[in-house]
Amino acid sequence: MINSSHWVQLYSVQARLKFLNLHVYTVFMLVIQDLVKKYGDFTAVDHLSIALQPGEIFGLLGPNGAGKTSTIATIVSLEEPTSGSVKVFGFEVADSPKKVKSLLGYVPQEIVNHGYFSVEEILKFHSGYFGRLNNKKQIHFLLERLGLMPHKDKKVKHLSGGMKRRLLIAKALVHKPKLLLLDEPTAGVDIELRNSLWEFVRELRDSGVTILLTTHYLEEAEALCDRVGILHQGRLQKVGPTKELIQDLTFRRVQIKTNLSAEDLKKVKGEYSLMGSTLNFKIPSEESLGALLAKTGLPLEAILDISIQEGSLEEAFLNILGRA
Ligand SMILES: Nc1ncnc2c1ncn2[C@@H]1O[C@H](COP(=O)(O)OP(=O)(O)O)[C@@H](O)[C@H]1O
Ligand SMILES: [Mg+2]
Known part of the structure; x- marks a missing residue:
């Protein structure tokens, strides 16, 4: 009998094969099929289908209200899909919500306040919640890697916004999930923290973690994401490798400085x-x-000089939204 830990091992082997450019076959870590999420009569997610490949960073992009958080909420079973299917490692979320929660890490958009506890206590509690009572090594790795070690004994209510965001990320990773969901991971954080978070996300990807992130910040998506999907009013407008999408939807601007006379x-x-x-x-x-x-x-x-400006994801995005 194949149990979930076998699946996790299998997927991580595949992620490594992909890293070595050995594409044997592709199995999807997260498969969303024809997902609809309604709040009353309002449709927030409208027949969305996407599939995440092992070891990729996939960006779900869209303006505020596009349906990004609603999509993530159905993956972590905070919201029930109105219709459609969401599978994580082959498990249907609606049928096995606990199983799925144990297999993924989730960093919410809103900062949740556990003011009374210290940083380290929260990570220990959270580990315990996943049945990992002796998890010091991973907790210390995360405290160290996310720059939280000097603050480990501080109560959460005394942390800055950036520190709270790092704590949320550490919390999502205590149980070493192979799928990480980041909802607007750098909203409201300063440039320094943003850059170090980007670096950490790439490191996770390179170690075999598959990442779904949502952002309305296109520079972030362009810098980080292997593939992106563009969501507008709940509908997926376009999906593809980031570079190809930019190439397909934008122009190059070429400026040629000359010494020519008006004539x-x-x-x-x-x-x-x-x-x-x-x-x-x-x-x-x-x-x-x-x-x-x-x-x-x-x-x-x-010709005195030539400068070329390539198209950006922002341009591609505006192009798509303009047509939507
Ligand atoms: N619990 C809810 N009840 C009613 N409407 C909601 C609820 N959550 C989100 N919405 C609406 O659904 C739409 C999509 O929201 P959301 O998924 O948060 O978008 P995004 O994360 O892309 O900004 C928005 O119009 C929002 O107002
Ligand atoms: Mg959101």
């Missing part, structure tokens, strides 16, 4: 805007610089 500038071919003797082009992401230069007919000696 010679008139002879340059193609569509561009002019600023003095500098030409600004907007070309498809797949078009090469060589092809552009050949088209313009610019003599090489007339």
Whole structure:
């Protein structure tokens, strides 16, 4: 009989194989199929389907109110799906909520206050909740790695917002889950903490943890996510590898500084805007610089400088929302 710990081992082996670029076959860690979540008559999640591959960081993106937290809430069984299926490691959440909770780590968007207890006490209680009573090594690793060690004896009510956020992350990881759900992990944290959290999330991914994060902060998604899904009014508008999505949906901006006279500038071919003797082009992401230069007919000696600005996820996102 295969039990859940066998599954976890199997998935983590696959995550490592993927890390080594050995794609034997793909098993999904989290499969959401045709999920609908309604609050009364209001549909917050509208027939959403996504599947997470082992060892990837997947970003669920969307403006406020898009349905990101509602989706996460159904995965951790805080909310019941109105219809559809959510499976974690092959377990249907609605049928095995406790099992699923023990297999994943969840960092909520809202900071929950356990003011009276100390940082270390909370991590110990939480470990106990998962049946891990002797978990000092993992707790100390997390305290150390998340910069909480100097604060371990402080009561939570005396922690700063950033520290509370780190504690939430430590809490989600005490039982070494292979699937981590982060709901807006860096909302309201300073740049330094944000960068160190990004680094930690990448480290977790590289050690074989699969990560689903939600964010409305597109720079974060572009820096972190292997794949993204864009949610708008509960509907998935687009899903794909982050880089491909940017390429498909944005332009490259090429600025060519020349030493041409007004007269010679008139002879340059193609569509561009002019600023003095500098030409600004907007070309498809797949078009090469060589092809552009050949088209313009610019003599090489007339080119003083070239700068290229690639498209961003933010641009791609606005493009999609504009069409939605
Ligand atoms: N418990 C609830 N009752 C009624 N409406 C809700 C509830 N939770 C969320 N909503 C509504 O569902 C929509 C999606 O919310 P949410 O999932 O929190 O979006 P996001 O996390 O993308 O900002 C919003 O319009 C929100 O007001
Ligand atoms: Mg939210």
